[in-house]
Amino acid sequence: MYGDGGERVAVVAAAMTAFGERDAWIRDLLAEAGDDCLSAAPLSPPAIDHLYVSNMASGEFEGQTGTMNALAHDLGVTPAYAARIDGTSASGGSGLHAAWQSVASGASDATLLVGGERMTHRSTAEATDVIASLTHPVEYKHGITLPAFAGLTARLYLDRFDAPREALARVAVKNHANGTDNPHAQFRREVDLETVMESPTVADPLRLYDFCPITDGSAALLLCPESRAREVADSYSVIAGVGGATDTHVVHERPAPTTMGAVRDSAATAYERADRSPDDVDVVELHDMFTILEVLQSEDLGFFEKGRGWAAVEAGRTDRDGELPVNTSGGLKSKGHPLGASGVAQVYEIHRQLTDTAGARQVDAEVGLACNVGGFGNCATTTIMEVPQ
Amino acid sequence: MSDAPEPGLVAGECPAGHLSYPPHRRCPDCGRPREGTVDLAEHTAEVVTWTTVHATPPGVRSPNRLAIVVFEVDGRTVRALGGTTDEVAIGDTVRPVYVEELRDPEAGVRHPDSQAWDGYRFEPVDTPG
Numbered sequence: 001m002y003g004d005g006g007e008r009v010a011v012v013a014a015a016m017t018a019f020g021e022r023d024a025w026i027r028d029l030l031a032e033a034g035d036d037c038l039s040a041a042p043l044s045p046p047a048i049d050h051l052y053v054s055n056m057a058s059g060e061f062e063g064q065t066g067t068m069n070a071l072a073h074d075l076g077v078t079p080a081y082a083a084r085i086d087g088t089s090a091s092g093g094s095g096l097h098a099a100w101q102s103v104a105s106g107a108s109d110a111t112l113l114v115g116g117e118r119m120t121h122r123s124t125a126e127a128t129d130v131i132a133s134l135t136h137p138v139e140y141k142h143g144i145t146l147p148a149f150a151g152l153t154a155r156l157y158l159d160r161f162d163a164p165r166e167a168l169a170r171v172a173v174k175n176h177a178n179g180t181d182n183p184h185a186q187f188r189r190e191v192d193l194e195t196v197m198e199s200p201t202v203a204d205p206l207r208l209y210d211f212c213p214i215t216d217g218s219a220a221l222l223l224c225p226e227s228r229a230r231e232v233a234d235s236y237s238v239i240a241g242v243g244g245a246t247d248t249h250v251v252h253e254r255p256a257p258t259t260m261g262a263v264r265d266s267a268a269t270a271y272e273r274a275d276r277s278p279d280d281v282d283v284v285e286l287h288d289m290f291t292i293l294e295v296l297q298s299e300d301l302g303f304f305e306k307g308r309g310w311a312a313v314e315a316g317r318t319d320r321d322g323e324l325p326v327n328t329s330g331g332l333k334s335k336g337h338p339l340g341a342s343g344v345a346q347v348y349e350i351h352r353q354l355t356d357t358a359g360a361r362q363v364d365a366e367v368g369l370a371c372n373v374g375g376f377g378n379c380a381t382t383t384i385m386e387v388p389q
Numbered sequence: 390m391s392d393a394p395e396p397g398l399v400a401g402e403c404p405a406g407h408l409s410y411p412p413h414r415r416c417p418d419c420g421r422p423r424e425g426t427v428d429l430a431e432h433t434a435e436v437v438t439w440t441t442v443h444a445t446p447p448g449v450r451s452p453n454r455l456a457i458v459v460f461e462v463d464g465r466t467v468r469a470l471g472g473t474t475d476e477v478a479i480g481d482t483v484r485p486v487y488v489e490e491l492r493d494p495e496a497g498v499r500h501p502d503s504q505a506w507d508g509y510r511f512e513p514v515d516t517p518g
Contacts, residue, residue, distance in 0.1 A: 137504035
């Protein structure tokens, strides 16, 4: 046993599959990322104590439940303790929270986290409805969708803070540009402002290019105590702090509709645990399921003043060569958003940045942050990572 | 309260006087158990924000106009989400109008017997001046 509680937790291996339209179904997607992660692991043999599967809705999407047991068997890690973690679209972040706890508490000396979702076999309308099933009955009966919440919130934000519509489009332009350098991304092509602004209206004032695509994919991380990582790994990153929080389930009940309370509150916990502040952060992965969400999170995480996140995007401050690069991976917008995989893939990107293995996407970073959002801000996790000290 | 025998736009009220729509077992503001209810259907409301959705799920009208509105009841405010009967703008005054079936209960992923499908859409009210 390495940990007896209070251990600093390291990420010693990371893997992700190609994101996009895949032939593989959920079992094989999870096994692909999990297998690749174990193959990259410096632990030999990689005896896994805990296995967590981040997944929102494999039962609803394809009729396959029990994915954590399927994966434990397929990867040969039985009799590891295994559990599936559902935090809707924050399942990946919720899984990271559980995996971090398992090692930090001393309950596990090696935890494998695999997030994945298989979605593209459903029509857009069906997939949207599966996701909308996370809403309250008084919302669902009106035909609400997550994109509809984004439209409602974007209109209020633009009105209240006198922000130009084009500023939201610039989030999409930036993230598509970043995605061109990500070999795993669903879309590896740039889009220009006119294309975004002239794309079909989905949820007024938001248009097609304000939304992430529907995606198949999986990502995996291997966690162990830092004391063990120091012995076995050539390079690793450290999870300095993780926080998770909830906001109202019913979206219209929030007192400040342009503030993501779960983001703010999960970040407060993560900053405190990491003994870090927003000023310390060098690179960020945000949950840009909709362009407006990247702007809101950049404010609620403390990087920019409330109502000014849009101006930071317009000024290029969040570009890859800006002062605070946001979504160097391409974000959910261009990389794709296989629900349960996304939070894990965010941490994959931060790990790559902190271990200087991000290739063409590499920026100069010693501290990174990932924020994963469930529902329309119903829950969120914030993870702060750093290079070993 | 999806099992309410008569239609109503029913908000919950806690002992401290906080209102919430929909009602919850405990008050979202202060955690006290719900004590009473207030029917918002008799009140008018103001549009906080709106959207028109052109990509709607199975069994939902298209386009689907939706709004978040705020009611003021005895100096307290409570918000609700609903469709609108016509185009609206931020700040417009609306009133709830009852609709027997807001979407086709058989078409979506949720079990048709698991919840109510009737409710209220919001209709613009012509205000003087």
